[in-house]
Structures are given as structure tokens and as C-alpha cells.
Amino acid sequence: MLLKVDNLVKSFGGLVAIDALDLQVNKGEIFSIIGPNGAGKTTLFNVISGKYRPSSGKITFEGKDITGLKPYNIARRGIARTFQVTAVFSQFTVFENIVIGHQLHAKSGMFGAVFGTGQAHKDARESREKSEKILEFTGLTDISDKPIANTTQEERKRLSIGLALATDPKLILLDEPVSGVNMQEMDGIIDLIRKIRDAGITVCLIEHKMRVVMGISDRILAINYGKKIAEGTVKEVSSNQQVIDAYLGVKDAA
Ligand SMILES: Nc1ncnc2c1ncn2[C@@H]1O[C@H](COP(=O)(O)OP(=O)(O)OP(=O)(O)O)[C@@H](O)[C@H]1O
Ligand SMILES: [Mg+2]
Structure with a gap:
């Protein structure tokens, strides 16, 4: 098991966004989190990634x-999101964004980047090489010199995945990676997510589109009002009555 969440609670004032949630993510799997708008999915990522401290839990x-932790x-x-x-x-190109993303994470940090230490020069060269690999992996090599302002939503989605990969994660948290892209582009990003998993990086995915979730996931967690309503394989979760009532019945299940 790679990630374990025990009895997690996150409240905002009187609103309990995550309510006594338990979950486990196994190494090497694609684990999807589904639930209606406002169910607490993004909050869960915000707590796991350290943006918010949990109210309680482990x-x-x-x-x-x-x-x-910060x-x-x-x-x-090893957790990226x-x-x-x-x-x-937005003022830089695709390539520059990846380089910046990688350098922010590199050994010498901002100090070396600003003061030009020997370590920083070495880091800079490694960053360029690493960034080129990431562009290739994410299918962005051909548009590496495009300014962000001219990129499509799909290219930005790929870039945000590339930025997360630039930190060499063991676990990547993807929050709606195919929102706002067309069907053909969606298939391309689904292939990329599989490729990430096949490269040995465990994937946690928040997604509304049931076609994507059912097609790609090893296991699924369904939440509503911050509480778990089901966790299991695609078959188990999609046949769960509470899931059908709370989610599949209400939301567009396309
Ligand atoms: N920083 C915050 N301050 C106050 N309330 C918040 C904050 N972040 C989230 N919430 C509330 O917590 C609840 C869960 O929100 P969250 O964004 O996690 O939902 P979600 O499942 O990601 O929804 P969506 O599918 O629309 O993205 C919502 O009621 C939201 O308004
Ligand atoms: Mg969300």
C-alpha cells in the first residue's frame, strides 16, 4: 500500500467537507475518486498535498x-498534483514552464537559480534534459516553443501533467485532467494516464466522466458530502445502489 488515509476530517467553519474518510491506494494502480459537485474531492487532494491541514485524521x-506537512x-x-x-x-512557453517547474524542485532551489552556484549550473543542464524528456513523454515536443497564451485546453492539461511529472513523483494526483477537452483529445489524455501508470507512477484521479472512470480505473472511491459511499473495483462500485442514487442517477453519466 502506498497511501493510506485514516478517519480524515476537514471542516471549513461549520461545513464538513471531508467527513471521517478512510481510503487506501495501492502501489501501481489507477485509483479514481468520483462524487457529485461539492462532494469534497478537490478538498481531499488539497489535504493530501498539504495545501490544507486536516482538522483531524491521519x-x-x-x-x-x-x-x-507543508x-x-x-x-x-513523492506526491505531485x-x-x-x-x-x-502564461507569459512563458511550454518548454520554459517545464524548466521552471523542474528547477523549482531541483537541489539548489531558488538560491542557486538566482546566485548561479556551481550546483545551479549543473541543475540547469539537467533541467533542460529532463524537461525535454517530459515534453516527449507528454506529447508536447512539437509545441515546446508555443507561448502558453496560444495553447489549447488539451495542451494545457498535458502541460500541467508534465509539471507534476517534473518533480519525479511516486504518486500523481490528477484533478479532472480531461475537463473541457473534446472526445478525441480525451482519448489521448487517457492514453497518457495509462502511460504514467505503466511507467511505475501510481495515479489518483478525480473525474466526472463515467466513460473515462470506468474505462481506466483499477479501483474507485465514491464519496458524497465528504463521506465514503463505496470503494472497490469498477464492477463493485458501478453496481452499488448508493452510487447509482447519489451520482450516476443525478449527474450526466456520459
Ligand atoms: N477553502 C474553502 N473554504 C470554504 N469552503 C470550501 C473551501 N474549499 C472547499 N470548500 C467547500 O467544501 C465542499 C467541497 O468542495 P470541493 O471543492 O472539495 O468539491 P469537489 O468534490 O471537488 O466538487 P467539484 O466536482 O465541483 O469540483 C464544498 O461545499 C466547497 O464549497
Ligand atoms: Mg473539485
């Missing part, structure tokens, strides 16, 4: 307690 990664430390342990709304430096 998060264990590779057997070590990471509860309440985002930077959690990234260092993408955001529901793609966060990139």
Missing part, C-alpha cells in the same frame, strides 16, 4: 506519517 505515505515537503516525499484549473506561467 495520512500515511510509504508507511510514514505525512499528516500536516506542500513542499509532501512534494519532496495537478489542479482543476490549470496553473501555468
Whole structure:
């Protein structure tokens, strides 16, 4: 088991966004989280990645307690994430974004990047090489010099995945990686997610489109009002009556 969440609670004032949630993600799997709007999916990622401290509960990664660590430390342990709304430096090109993403994570950090230490020069060369590999892996080599302002939603989705991969994660958290892309582009991103898993990186995926979730997941967690309503294989979760009532019946299941 790679990630374990025990009795997790996150409240915002009186609103309990995550309510006594338990889950386990196994090494090497694609684990999807489904649930209606406002169910607490993004909040769960925000707590796992350290953006928010949990109100209570415990998060264990590779057997070590990471509860309440800062985002930077959690990234260092090997957890990367993408955001529901793609966060990139819009004044730069695709390639520059990946290089910046990688350098922010490199050994010398900002100090070396600013003061030009020997380590920083070595880091810079490694960053370029690494960035080229990531562009290739994510299918962005051909548009590496495109300014972000001219990219499509699909290209930005791929870039945000590339930025997460630039930190060399063991676990990647993807928040709605195919939202706003067309069907053909969607298939391309699904292939990329499989490729990430096949490269040995465990994937946690938040997704509304049932065709994607059912086609790609090894296991699924369904939540509603921050509480678990089902966890299991595609077959188990899709035949669960509570899931059908709370989610499949209400949301567009396309
Ligand atoms: N920073 C915050 N402050 C206050 N309330 C918040 C905050 N973040 C999330 N919430 C609330 O927590 C609940 C869960 O929100 P969350 O964004 O996790 O839902 P979600 O399942 O990701 O929904 P969607 O499918 O629409 O993205 C919502 O009621 C939301 O308004
Ligand atoms: Mg969300």
C-alpha cells in the first residue's frame, strides 16, 4: 500500500467537507475518486498535498506519517498534483514552464537559480534534459516553443501533467485532467494516464466522466458530502445502489 488515509476530517467553519474518510491506494494502480459537485474531492487532494491541514485524521505515505506537512515537503516525499484549473506561467512557453517547474524542485532551489552556484549550473543542464524528456513523454515536443497564451485546453492539461511529472513523483494526483477537452483529445489524455501508470507512477484521479472512470480505473472511491459511499473495483462500485442514487442517477453519466 502506498497511501493510506485514516478517519480524515476537514471542516471549513461549520461545513464538513471531508467527513471521517478512510481510503487506501495501492502501489501501481489507477485509483479514481468520483462524487457529485461539492462532494469534497478537490478538498481531499488539497489535504493530501498539504495545501490544507486536516482538522483531524491521519495520512500515511510509504508507511510514514505525512499528516500536516507543508506542500513542499509532501512534494519532496513523492506526491505531485495537478489542479482543476490549470496553473501555468502564461507569459512563458511550454518548454520554459517545464524548466521552471523542474528547477523549482531541483537541489539548489531558488538560491542557486538566482546566485548561479556551481550546483545551479549543473541543475540547469539537467533541467533542460529532463524537461525535454517530459515534453516527449507528454506529447508536447512539437509545441515546446508555443507561448502558453496560444495553447489549447488539451495542451494545457498535458502541460500541467508534465509539471507534476517534473518533480519525479511516486504518486500523481490528477484533478479532472480531461475537463473541457473534446472526445478525441480525451482519448489521448487517457492514453497518457495509462502511460504514467505503466511507467511505475501510481495515479489518483478525480473525474466526472463515467466513460473515462470506468474505462481506466483499477479501483474507485465514491464519496458524497465528504463521506465514503463505496470503494472497490469498477464492477463493485458501478453496481452499488448508493452510487447509482447519489451520482450516476443525478449527474450526466456520459
Ligand atoms: N477553502 C474553502 N473554504 C470554504 N469552503 C470550501 C473551501 N474549499 C472547499 N470548500 C467547500 O467544501 C465542499 C467541497 O468542495 P470541493 O471543492 O472539495 O468539491 P469537489 O468534490 O471537488 O466538487 P467539484 O466536482 O465541483 O469540483 C464544498 O461545499 C466547497 O464549497
Ligand atoms: Mg473539485
